[in-house]
Amino acid sequence: MSDALLDVRDLKIGATVYPPGEPPREIEIVHGVSFTLEKGKVLGLIGESGAGKSTIGLAAMGYGRGGVELTGGEVWVNGRDILKGGLKGLRKLRGAEVTYVAQSAAAAFNPAKKLMEQVTEAAIHHNRFSKSEAEARAVALFAKLGLPDPETFGNRYPHQVSGGQLQRAMTALALCPQPDLVVFDEPTTALDVTTQIDVLAAIKDAIRDTGVAALYITHDLAVVAQVSDDIMVLRNGDKVEYGPTDQIINAPQEEYTRALVSVRSIEHEEKQPTPEPVLRVSGITARYKGTDFDVLHDVSVDLHPGQTLAVVGESGSGKSTLARVITGLLPPRAGEIEFAGRTLSPALEGRAREDLRELQMIYQMADVAMNPRQTVGTIIGRPLEFYFGLKGAEKRKRVKELLDEIEMGDGFIDRYPAELSGGQKQRVCIARALAAKPRMIICDEVTSALDPLVADGILKLLLDLQKIEGVAYLFITHDLATVRAIADSIAVMYRGKVVRYGPKSQVLSPPFDDYTDLLLSSVPEMKLGWLEEVIAHRKMESAGH
Amino acid sequence: MMRIPFAAAVGLTFTALYFLAAIFAPLLAPYGMAEVVGDVWEPSSAEHWLGTDNIGRDLLTRLIYGGRTTIFIATAATVLSFTTGAILGFLAAVLGGWADQVMSRAVDLLMSIPTLIFALVVLSVMPVTVPMLILVMGLLDSTRVYRLARAVAVDINVMDFVEAARLRGEGRGWVIFREILPNALSPLVAEMGMRFIFMVLFVSTLSFLGLGVQPPSADWGGIVKENKDGIVYGIPAALLPAVAIATLAISVNLVADWVLNRTTSLKGGRG
């Protein structure tokens, strides 16, 4: 018995895994986690992927996704052990006392039904409100969450509204039945950073106004610091640390927590531009075949040898398209690319092998960037063979050297990509690019798909390699923290145009153009009260205009 | 060494047995293929393990030789269908553009006619010989293989590792044979098994309708046709090929399933 709203005691959760070619196995993914949550408080669950945070969040509703089962421990909600009440008891609880906001609202809504029907469904089903009451509540929630035309919003279908709006609609869905506890499962992870801020503020307001308790699940410590009262740090199904937000952020006890908090504290001294750039992009305008609008407008940037140019922008900014133009996959309509003093042929077909060799690329998803049927040795060895004609023992020796450079041992030569971890896969891709001894490497969101600590490791490695090999990076990313860490110069892109360009110190100092201002201020900082500051700042600005 | 699950092992064994029996038919069959050795529709006995057929030939012999013909034709047709379909499908995926459009639309057109109907139409004017059968069956079915090969190749083609190879400067040959093909093998081999089963069923159906293998050559469908009149009198001779066909089809199916499930999906994890 306890007074807390949610009391989780020694919770154990198991799952079935299906290793290829072997019979299925049962493993434990959460090993005896305990925590409590008071009425009206917000608990942040933070951890990297595989930590078990979503699994625990869903367990608060007695639910296991896929082959996941709650194998031990107790979950007490409002003074009763929900795991002992059977499926019927759980169904009474779900959608009434405890509700859920999914990570991808777009997939979580039924495409065949109007939004109003889905938002009010739980409230009506559990007889908490009549149909008209529930609809009135929904409209009020739409308004509170900042959705356009709250009166008529519910008449739309999911595909007729944007991602950010759907995420808010899902929050409305969760709050409509007046629950005691809402489980927020990475609600802003899939959104652009500028949209994220608005949704985050809307959620925080809604939580505060309705007095509901919440479990806020995310991997982004800066985000969770804005909304929660307490934080629980998870790692591989174990509780690492648990305490008030203030303490976790400003005085973390455990080493792992400290590592998470201090992420992106890489220091990098800005280099001065050299007289001759290794890559000069001039006036590039480009569009995709079969479309009638330009994706890039008159883009011009330089990259200097041994330095890093960070190209920052959100989705739709054209940054990845720029990479495709530079590599020759998308010939531009206008403009030129000069590389190491010579003009590059606009299309891939027209380029000499030396050009191709000196310009390498690393991709965001290392899983699909490597041929799953080739060993690490083959993957790294092929450029050596192809460009330098290395064979046999000579090739093997060079492969070993490269593996050393990426801090992986010889034992990896005969392994397949599927056997490697996310960080290891990306390292192999880096080695593959280095094998060609390039002058420059395009890094296309290479750390975006990795956990923060692993991403940190990759960034450190890239910086070290830059010092040793003198290779230049064109670093494409949407993450400003990464940019601060490794860039020498920065180009900010918005809707196909470069809106701000120059050395890092210059670009990141005021006065800013509107978009860069918006972008920079939207990046959550690991400091309490940051969200309120930004919102206040914005309100002031829009009041002033 | 891979561990083979029980079902697949059984499948492999039976498939191998059938093929061996087909190859070594003359050595295994107790009598000659068209030899009349007994009375009409004798029940099973020591001399005739499965009895005799409608004109007194040993049924076991007929079945063995029938298997040889059926398996031979089905294999040849599968090889034809597969090579044509896979090569064209891959080319369509890699070349893209109008070549892809033209080939795919042509295949769509061919696939709008049910296979059996089209085969009947063509066979009503062509001489019904074994090579003709193989040609008609192989070409008609290559459309399905084309669709699958193209879909698989397109899926792989858009993966970053193929783009990485292209950016390196690798030629088309390398891209097709070293990047795409090794990853396409599993679904393709599994499909080859399914096409083979279809060919066995199809040639049997054609022979049954009188448009496949002509007498006195035996094939499983033909055996049913010859003995079907016995059914009304309670003589189950015509049902024997059913056992043969079913066993072969199920065995190949089990092997194909195993091949398909052995792959990890390209992103790692369960296929």
Place this chain on the structure above:
Amino acid sequence: MGPALKLVAQRIALGLLLLLLVSALIFAGTQILPGDVAQSILGQSATPEALANLRQELGLNDPAITRYFSWLFNALQGDLGTALTNGQDIAQSIGGRMMNTLFLAFWAAVIAVPLAIFLGLLAVRYRDRWPDKLISAVTLASISIPEFLIGYVIMYFIAVRLRWFPSVAMINDSMTLGQKLSAIAMPVMVLTLVVLAHMMRMTRAAILNVMQSAYIETAELKGLNRFQVIFRHAFPNSIAPIVNVVMLNLAYLVVGVVVIEVVFTYPGMGQYLVDHVSKRDVPVVQACGLIFAAVYIGLNMVADIVSILSNPRLRHPK
């Protein structure tokens, strides 16, 4: 509704175009060998003058394109030509037979479709447990045996051994509905079994696909019970894929009918076609081929149209 209707119109236009092209293909398919039609009609002992006259009369000296268009033109007006083997008007011979074939196909469909959907639901409900595995095993066995053999197996056990139904499916207009149904009981059984096997796998896959969508989880997390989840959320999204599967398999039924009619000596279009293929009666083959192909194309077209109309993105554009 705009974009949906536009796509539907496009699909219908495509269907008609396909039909036209297929008719050309069928016509071309029978012209590959320059077999002498006049010779086959008049026999070996015909004089050269008689042959020449007949050729003139039948328009055999015209180029292929002309012959194709005149054949097509006639066919569209209901004149399918005359059979070579017995000189009878094809359209007349087909008329009655087509009704018989439709009768058989109708009853097979009426039984197979609901059964396939029900078994598909069952297989999903008890996924990976014994009902699912049993259904999978039986389906596997059914698709591993050709239809005609399944026909004889059933005929042997039910008609001959058990004597529940006649082994020859003879029907004519003088029978009552009940008598007709008894006559076609076995062909229907076989057809149902065959079509069921294919359809069931697909309905299972279609339903499973819907059940694994994220919005089903959302519905469960609202505390709805099994039935409500399936009825309110899964069902509306399953209609399109299931109708698609049904249409595709009805198209498959068209082909299955041909073989089954031969097995049970049923006086339908399938048997008519097969008989005349061996006799190399080209006009009959062309006519039957065209009709079967048209039905097949039509059913596939309906499948596509249902997919289009039930896609909420097309029905309610932004």
